[in-house]
Amino acid sequence: MNVKTIIQNRREITSYEDKAIPDDVIGELVDAATLAPSGNNLPSREFIVIRNKETLNQLADTPATVSWLKGVSAAIVITGRPDVSKYWLQDSSIAAGFIWLTAVDQGLGAAFGAIYHAQDPEESEKREHYVRESLSIPNDRRITAILGLGYPAEHPGAKTPPENSDLVHYETFND
Numbered sequence: 001m002n003v004k005t006i007i008q009n010r011r012e013i014t015s016y017e018d019k020a021i022p023d024d025v026i027g028e029l030v031d032a033a034t035l036a037p038s039g040n041n042l043p044s045r046e047f048i049v050i051r052n053k054e055t056l057n058q059l060a061d062t063p064a065t066v067s068w069l070k071g072v073s074a075a076i077v078i079t080g081r082p083d084v085s086k087y088w089l090q091d092s093s094i095a096a097g098f099i100w101l102t103a104v105d106q107g108l109g110a111a112f113g114a115i116y117h118a119q120d121p122e123e124s125e126k127r128e129h130y131v132r133e134s135l136s137i138p139n140d141r142r143i144t145a146i147l148g149l150g151y152p153a154e155h156p157g158a159k160t161p162p163e164n165s166d167l168v169h170y171e172t173f174n175d
């Protein structure tokens with residue numbers, strides 16, 4: 001698929017076929033994650049690939065909007081290292097985007113579960129604590145997101161750019 005087709009077909013997919021993801025496909029996702037750019041090229045993000053059903057079911061109970069983890073074939077937890085780079089959040093978010101697009105290219109669907117909450121430290125702590133304890137993640141790592149992955153059982157259809165978008169400005173903010 002070309003990049004535009006992948007971008008248009010990337011939707012949040014929350015229902016999946018009961019089908020395992022082959023190792024080589026997981027390898028493509030991991031490559032995308034680690035090839036993604038990072039500020040100053042620093043290794044400020046790490047990834048945990050999970051395929052164990054028991055662990056996935058446990059993560060589905062994270063106090064966040066991730067109940068779809070009960071149906072996924074795999075998940076990738078994306079963590080960030082504030083001790084390595086001040087750009088850890090951007091770095092880990094960009095990596096999530098790269099994984100998501102690669103998943104589409106591989107015929108997979110993905111869902112994004114926000115764990116880190118920049119505006120609400122208490123909420124963030126609640127979500128991160130649960131995932132940290134479940135996966136033995138060290139305290140100095142932040143937990144940006146969980147991406148759920150699987151072969152789509154349903155697809156809402158491709159996206160097209162909204163017409164007359166107010167979101168885009170040219171030359172200055174007010175056009």
Ligand SMILES: Cc1cc2nc3c(=O)[nH]c(=O)nc-3n(C[C@H](O)[C@H](O)[C@H](O)COP(=O)(O)O)c2cc1C
Nearest residue numbers: 010011012013064065066111112113114115156159
């Ligand atoms: C930063 C961010 C946080 C998100 N958090 C969640 C979440 O916690 N749970 C969830 O089910 N979906 C989450 N999503 C998915 C969005 O709701 C979804 O991408 C959006 O509704 C647009 O739909 P689309 O992905 O099909 O284009 C998140 C997406 C982004 C980019």
